[in-house]
Amino acid sequence: MKCRVxxxxxxxxxxxxxANFCRDHFLRLCRDQVAKAIxxxxxxxxxxxxxxxxxxxxxxxxxxxxxxxxxxxxxxLVLGLGIGDYSDxxxxxxxxxxxxxxxxxxxxxxxxxxxxxxPTAAHATRRVPCSxxxxxxxxxxxxxxxxxxxxxxxxxxxxxxxxxVLFGNVLRWQTDYLARQLPVLPAGDGFPRKxxxxxxxxxxxxxxxxxxxxxxxVVEECPMAAGNRHLGYKEALDSVERSSAGTKHxxxxxxxxxxxxxxxxxxxxxxxxADLGRCARCGAPSTAEVCTFCRLVERSAGxxxxxxxxxxxx
Amino acid sequence: MKCRVxxxxxxxxxxxxxANFCRDHFLRLCRDQVAKAIxxxxxxxxxxxxxxxxxxxxxxxxxxxxxxxxxxxxxxLVLGLGIGDYSDxxxxxxxxxxxxxxxxxxxxxxxxxxxxxxPTAAHATRRVPCSxxxxxxxxxxxxxxxxxxxxxxxxxxxxxxxxxVLFGNVLRWQTDYLARQLPVLPAGDGFPRKxxxxxxxxxxxxxxxxxxxxxxxVVEECPMAAGNRHLGYKEALDSVERSSAGTKHxxxxxxxxxxxxxxxxxxxxxxxxADLGRCARCGAPSTAEVCTFCRLVERSAGxxxxxxxxxxxx
Numbered sequence: 001m002k003c004r005v006x007x008x009x010x011x012x013x014x015x016x017x018x019a020n021f022c023r024d025h026f027l028r029l030c031r032d033q034v035a036k037a038i039x040x041x042x043x044x045x046x047x048x049x050x051x052x053x054x055x056x057x058x059x060x061x062x063x064x065x066x067x068x069x070x071x072x073x074x075x076x077l078v079l080g081l082g083i084g085d086y087s088d089x090x091x092x093x094x095x096x097x098x099x100x101x102x103x104x105x106x107x108x109x110x111x112x113x114x115x116x117x118x119p120t121a122a123h124a125t126r127r128v129p130c131s132x133x134x135x136x137x138x139x140x141x142x143x144x145x146x147x148x149x150x151x152x153x154x155x156x157x158x159x160x161x162x163x164x165v166l167f168g169n170v171l172r173w174q175t176d177y178l179a180r181q182l183p184v185l186p187a188g189d190g191f192p193r194k195x196x197x198x199x200x201x202x203x204x205x206x207x208x209x210x211x212x213x214x215x216x217x218v219v220e221e222c223p224m225a226a227g228n229r230h231l232g233y234k235e236a237l238d239s240v241e242r243s244s245a246g247t248k249h250x251x252x253x254x255x256x257x258x259x260x261x262x263x264x265x266x267x268x269x270x271x272x273x274a275d276l277g278r279c280a281r282c283g284a285p286s287t288a289e290v291c292t293f294c295r296l297v298e299r300s301a302g303x304x305x306x307x308x309x310x311x312x313x314x
Numbered sequence: 315m316k317c318r319v320x321x322x323x324x325x326x327x328x329x330x331x332x333a334n335f336c337r338d339h340f341l342r343l344c345r346d347q348v349a350k351a352i353x354x355x356x357x358x359x360x361x362x363x364x365x366x367x368x369x370x371x372x373x374x375x376x377x378x379x380x381x382x383x384x385x386x387x388x389x390x391l392v393l394g395l396g397i398g399d400y401s402d403x404x405x406x407x408x409x410x411x412x413x414x415x416x417x418x419x420x421x422x423x424x425x426x427x428x429x430x431x432x433p434t435a436a437h438a439t440r441r442v443p444c445s446x447x448x449x450x451x452x453x454x455x456x457x458x459x460x461x462x463x464x465x466x467x468x469x470x471x472x473x474x475x476x477x478x479v480l481f482g483n484v485l486r487w488q489t490d491y492l493a494r495q496l497p498v499l500p501a502g503d504g505f506p507r508k509x510x511x512x513x514x515x516x517x518x519x520x521x522x523x524x525x526x527x528x529x530x531x532v533v534e535e536c537p538m539a540a541g542n543r544h545l546g547y548k549e550a551l552d553s554v555e556r557s558s559a560g561t562k563h564x565x566x567x568x569x570x571x572x573x574x575x576x577x578x579x580x581x582x583x584x585x586x587x588a589d590l591g592r593c594a595r596c597g598a599p600s601t602a603e604v605c606t607f608c609r610l611v612e613r614s615a616g617x618x619x620x621x622x623x624x625x626x627x628x
Contacts, residue, residue, distance in 0.1 A: 170484055171554065171561055173568035175576075232557050236550040240485065243546050247485055254487035262489075262576045 012208050015245035023212050030209045033200040034066045041184045043195035048151035050074040051192075053141045054105070056090030058217045059156030061097055062206040063198055065213060067154070068103060074154075077144050080109030081133060082117020083224055090218045097215060106148075108140055114297050119224070119307070121300035129224035132296065139293035143284060145192035152187075157196040160203045163248040164233040166255055171233075179267040182260060189276045190285035199252065326522050329559035337526050344523045347514040348380045355498045357509035362465035364388040365506075367455045368419070370404030372531045373470030375411055376520040377512055379527060381468070382417060388468075391458050394423030395447060396431020397538060404532045411529060420462075422454055428611050433538070433621070435614035443538040446610065453607035457598060459506035466501075471510040474517045477562040478547040480569055485547075493581035496574060503590045504599035513566065 001010045003022035010020035014029070021029055038044050050067060054060040054076040067074040078094040081087045091107070098105035110116050122132035145153040157165075162181070169177045187193040198206060210217050225231065241247045278284065279291035286292070315324040317336035324334035328343070335343055352358050364381060368374040368390040381388040392408040395401045405421070412419035424430050436446040459467040471479075476495070483491045501507040512520060524531050539545065555561045592598065593605035600606070 171565045171568075173565070173572045175572050229558065232554055236553050239550050239553065240546055244543065251485045251487070254485075258487045258489050262580050266576050 011212070012205075014205065016202065016249055018245070027209065027212060030062070030201060030205060031066050031069060034063070034197045035070060037183065037197050037200045038070075038195075041182075041195070043154070043184045043193075043197055044072060044152055048072075049149065051141070051145045051148065051150040051153045052076045053137070053153060053155045054078045054094050055156070056093040056218045057156070058207045058210045058219075059158050059161075059198060059203065061093070061156075061215050061217050062201075062209045062213075063154065063156045064097070064103070065101075065215060066209075067197070068101060075104040075106065075148075075150075077106045077108070077141060079137060079140055080107065080111065081136070082110050083119060083129075083133075083222060086218070086220060086223055089220075093216050093218055106144060108144070110136065115301040116297055116303075117305065120303050120305045121296050122224075123306045124300040124303040125296055127296075128228075130228055130230075133224070135292055135296065139284065139291070142191055143282070146190065150192060152193040152195055154195050154197055156198055156206070158198040158201050158203045158206055159248055159252060160234060160237075162196065162199050163237055163252045164230055166252055167233045167237055168229060175263050176267055178260070178263040180264075182256070190278070200249075202248070325526070328519065330516065330563055332559070341523065341526060344376070344515060344519060345380050345383060348377070348511045349384060351497065351511050351514045352384075352509075355496075355509070357468070357498045357507075357511055358386060358466050362386075363463065365455070365459045365462065365464040365467045366390045367451070367467060367469045368392045368408050369470070370407040370532045371470070372521045372524045372533075373472050373475075373512060373517065375407070375470075375529050375531050376515075376523045376527075377468065377470045378411070378417070379415075379523075379529060381511070382415060389418040389420065389462075389464075391420045391422070391455060393451060393454055394421065394425065395450070396424050397433060397443075397447075397536060400532065400534060400537055403534075407530050407532055420458060422458070424450065429615040430611055430617075431619065434617050434619045435610055436538075437620045438614040438617040439610055441610075442542075444542055444544075447538070449606055449610065453598065453605070456505055457596070460504065464506060466507040466509055468509050468511055470512055470520070472512040472515050472517045472520055473562055473566060474548055474551075476510065476513055477551055477566045478544055480566055481547045481551055482543060489577050490581055492574070492577040494578075496570070504592070514563075516562070 001013065001020045002008065003010045003025050004019040005025040006022060008022045011023050012026050013020045014026075017029075044050060050072050052060065052064045052067065052074050054064055056078065064074060064076055076094065076098055078091055080091055094105065095107075097103070110118070118129055118133045118136065121127075121136070122129040125132060141153055141155075144150075162183075166178075166181060169181060183199045184195040185191075185193065201209075209215075221231075237248055237251075276285040276287060277289075279286040279294055280289050281294040282291060284291045284293070290298075315327065315334045316322065317324045317339050318333040319339040320336060322336045325337050326340050327334045331343075358364060364386050366374065366378045366381065366388050368378055370392065378388060378390055390408065390412055392405055394405055408419065409421075411417070424432070432443055432447045432450065435441075435450070436443040439446060455467055455469075458464075476497075480492075480495060483495060497513045498509040499505075499507065515523075523529075535545075551562055551565075590599040590601060591603075593600040593608055594603050595608040596605060598605045598607070604612075
C-alpha cells in the first residue's frame with residue numbers, strides 16, 4: 001500500500017478517492033479538502049474573524065487545527081454542558097489543545113452561567129436531551145459570535161453528519177429543512193454567517209487526522225445520544241457506502257447541485273419569512289417575546305439536578 | 315394477540331398500522347389497500363381491461379388475485395425468461411394459478427419467440443442481467459398491452475420496492491427519474507397506462523396474503539439479482555424501518571405529496587420531450603430507428619447460449 005502522491009508507504013486508504021496516503025500527504029489532503037470547501041461555498045473571506053464551535057471531539061478539534069494551519073484567525077468556544085464525565089473530558093481535551101497551540105478559547109459553563117445543565121434542562125422541559133442540547137448550543141454559539149463581532153461561526157459537521165441529516169430530512173421529506181440544508185448560511189436577522197468547512201471529509205478521516213497530528217480528543221459518543229435516530233441513519237448509509245464507496249459524497253453533493261434549489265424555490269413560493277423581533281430577556285433574535293433558550297433556563301434553573309439517564313437505559 | 319377488527323385470535327401483526335389481524339380481516343386489509351391505491355391514484359376505471367405482468371412471485375400473484383377478487387377483468391402475461399430453474403418454476407406457479415382460477419394467461423417464451431434468453435442476451439450485449447431483463451420485460455409487456463387493446467398494464471411493485479427505488483434515485487439525485495416515479499403513468503406516445511396497485515402493501519404482507527390464500531409462488535429471489543444495488547437499498551431501509559415502523563410508508567407517500575411535483579416542474583422546465591418515432595422492425599415507440607429490444611434480439615439471437623452466471627459468482 002503506497003501513497004498516491006509520493007509512493008512512500010501509506011498509512012491510510014481512502015476508498016472514496018480510490019487512493020492511499022502517507023501521513024504527510026493525508027494531512028495535506030485534509031487541509032486541501034477544507035480549503036476547497038471554504039472556497040467553493042465562499043465560507044470565509046481572507047481576514048475574516050472565525051469562531052469555532054468546539055466540543056472536544058475529533059471533528060471540531062481537527063477543524064480548528066486545520067483553520068489555524070490555513071492561517072485563519074480562529075478562536076474557539078467550548079460549552080460545559082454538564083453531561084457528567086463526558087462533558088468534563090470533552091472540555092479538558094479542548095483546553096489542552098488550546099493551551100498547546102496558544103489559541104484563544106472562550107468557555108461558558110452552563111451550571112455557572114445559567115444554573116442549568118443539559119440533563120436537568122431536558123428533564124424539566126420534557127424535551128429529549130438532544131433537543132435541549134441543540135437549542136442551547138445554537139443559542140450560545142450565535143450569541144458569542146454576535147457579541148464578539150465574529151464574521152462567521154463554523155461547526156465541525158462532517159460528510160457523514162450532513163449525509164445522515166439529509167437522509168433523515170429526505171425520509172420525511174421535510175421540505176423546509178431541505179431548503180436550508182446548505183454548507184453555508186448567510187448572516188441575517190441578527191444571526192451570524194454559519195459554515196461547515198468539513199463537509200468534504202468523512203468522520204473516519206477527521207479521526208485519522210487527529211491521531212496523525214497527535215491531537216487528543218474525546219473518543220466516546222455522547223451517552224445521551226446513544227440509540228438516537230441520527231445514528232440509525234448513519235448506520236443505514238454506512239451499509240450502502242461499504243458496498244459502493246462514494247455514495248455519501250454523491251448523495252450530499254448531488255443534493256447541493258441538483259435538488260437544493262428546487263426545495264428553496266418551493267419554500268420561497270409557499271411562505272413569507274416570519275419577522276423576527278428580539279427576546280425581551282437576552283436580546284437574541286426571536287419570533288416570541290422570550291426566546292426558547294431563555295424559557296428553557298427559566299423552567300430549568302434551580303430545578304433538582306437529575307442524574308444522567310442515557311437514552312438506551314430508558 | 316387479537317385481531318383489531320373482530321378480537322378473534324390474530325395470525326399476523328402489521329407494525330406499520332400498529333395492529334394485528336385474523337386471516338379474514340388481513341385478507342380484507344390487503345384488498346382494501348389495493349382498492350384505495352387504485353382509487354386515490356385513478357389507476358383503473360370501472361370496466362377497463364387490465365393486463366397483469368405476472369412473474370410467479372408473491373407480489374404479482376397476490377396482485378392478480380386481488381384484482382380478480384375486486385371484480386376487474388384482469389388477464390395475466392408471463393414471460394419465459396430462460397433463467398434456468400428459476401424461470402421454469404416461476405412459470406409453473408403462474409400457470410397453476412391461472413388454471414385453478416380459470417383466469418386468462420398469455421405466455422411468451424423468449425427462446426421460442428425470439429431465440430434468446432436473458433443470460434445469453436446479457437452476455438451478448440455486455441449488459442448486466444437486470445438491465446437486459448428489465449428492457450425485455452418492459453418491451454413485451456408494453457407490446458402485448460398495446461396489441462391486446464388493454465387499458466392499463468399493472469405490475470406488482472410493492473411499497474418496499476418503490477421505497478428502495480426511490481432511495482436509489484435520491485442517493486444519486488436522479489431528478490429525471492424522480493420526476494417520473496409515480497404510482498400511475500398516463501398512456502401516451504404508444505405506451506399503455508401503467509400502474510402499481512400494490513404501493514400500499516409491504517412485501518411481507520403480499521407474502522402473507524399468498525400463504526393465507528393458499529397461492530404457491532416462487533420463493534427464491536432471482537439468482538441473477540443476488541447482490542445487486544436494489545437489494546442493498548432495501549436492506550438499508552429495512553434497518554431504519556425496524557427501529558421506526560412506518561418509515562418506508564412516510565418516505566414514499568411523503569415524496570408523492572410534497573416532493574414529486576417539484577421534480578416534475580424542474581424537468582418540465584429543463585427539457586422538451588423527445589419526439590418518438592416507431593421502430594422499423596416491430597413498430598414500438600422508439601427514439602431510434604430500431605428499438606432497444608430489437609437491437610438486443612439482433613445481437614443475441616443465435617448466440618451460443620451461456621450458462622447461468624449469478625452476479626454473486628463473478
